Amino acid sequence: MSKNLSTTNQAELTPLRELSAWVGSNPLLTQASTGNTSIKLEGVLWIKASGKWMADAIREDILIPVDLAEVRECVKHKVDPAARFTSASIETAMHAVLPHRVVLHVHCVNTIAWAVRQDARVQLEHQLDGLRWQWISYVPSGLPLAREIEKVLSVAVDTDVLVLGNHGLVIGGEDCSAVEALLSEVGRRLAIYPRQAYRPNYDALSEMTDSSGWALPDDEEVHALGTDAISGVVLSGGFLYPCQPIFSNSSTPEVFRPVACPNPRDQWESRFRTRPFLIIERYGVIVRRTITPAQRAMMSGLAQVVQRIGSSTPLRYLSEEEVANSSSTIASRYRELADASRYSSAR
Ligand SMILES: [Zn+2]
DSSP states (O other): OOOOOOHHHHHHHHHHHHHHHHHHTOTTTOOTTOOEEEEEETTEEEEEBTTOOGGGTTTSOOEEEEEHHHHHHHHHTTOOHHHHSTTBOTTHHHHHHSOOSEEEEEOOHHHHHHHTBTTHHHHHHHHTTTSOEEEEOOOOTTHHHHHHHHHHHHHOTTOOEEEETTTEEEEEESSHHHHHHHHHHHHHHHOOOOOOOOOOOHHHHHHHHTTSSEEOOSSGGGGHHHHOHHHHHHHHTOOSSTHHHHHHTOSSGGGGSOBOOOOTTSOHHHHTTTOSEEEETTTEEEEETTOOHHHHHHHHHHHHHHTTSOTTOOBOOOOHHHHHHHTSHHHHHHHHHHHHTTTTOOO
C-alpha cells in the first residue's frame, strides 16, 4: 500500500474510531472481535483489522488501509480479499461491495434474536416498515456473503440496512452520524425486552468452583443460560449462529446443552475437561479459569440473545454443513486472532 495518510484522511478517520469504540463497548451490539466498520476515502478502504476489538478503536490503531479497487477486483474474480489482505477483516468483501462511504456491521443481540427465526423476513417487514432494508438468508462470512449482498443491491440499489440471517446487522451511510442515527432507529424498532431469569444457585456453584479449575462467570447474566428453562430448550436445538461453534471450539451443540448438576463425588472435572464452560440446569454456569476474554464475551452475548427468544418461537438453526463451513480455515483464523488479541486484558 503506497498511499499516504493525508491530514484530511486522518481527520476523517476520527469519527469512525469514535463510532467503533462506542459500538464496541456495548455488549448488546458487539462481542469480542466480532463486528467491523469501514470508511471509503479517496480510493482507499479503511477497515477494521481482523481479530481486533472495536472497543479498542480509540487507544489502538484498529483500522487498516486496503486499495478499494483491488478488493473489488478480487470479489469480481471470486477471490476472497480476506485471503489476500490477510490482516483485514474477514468481512472486507462485504464492506467493499456496499456503495456507502461508511459501513458498520454488528452482532446486535436484538437483531440476532429476530434473525434466527424461521419467519424472520415476515416479522422484520413489520418491524422495519418504511426503512430501506433487505433480508439476506444465512450464508458464510466473507466472499459468499458479499456476493449475496451484491445480488440484493442489484435490485434494491438504495438499501442502507441489511439484516443477515443467523448472523447480525449491517448499516451503511454517507457519514458516521448518519450511520449512528440509523443504528439507533433500527435498534429502537428491534428492541426486545429480555426474559428475567431465576437467580443462580451460588452455594452449589461455589462448591464446584472451590479449589477446582473452574470459576464463576464475571457477567452474572450468563447464569440465565442454566437457570432459565426456556433458554435450555432453545440451546438444546442446535447452533443459532457461527460464533457459537467458533468461540466454543466445538462443532457439536452438545457443549451448549445444559447438564444436570454433577454429584461432587463424581469425576465431573475429568468428564468435562475439554469444555470451556459448563451450563448447569437450574443452577447457573461455571467457566474454566483459562476461558479466554473472547469466549467470555461470546457467552454474554449468547445469554442476551437467548433471553430474547420466546418458548414458541420457530427457530432456524444452522445446518451441520453450515457449522462445518464456519469451522473451516477462515473461522479458525478468526478464532486464533480473536483469542490472541486482548488475551490478558481485563474486561
Ligand atoms: Zn459478523
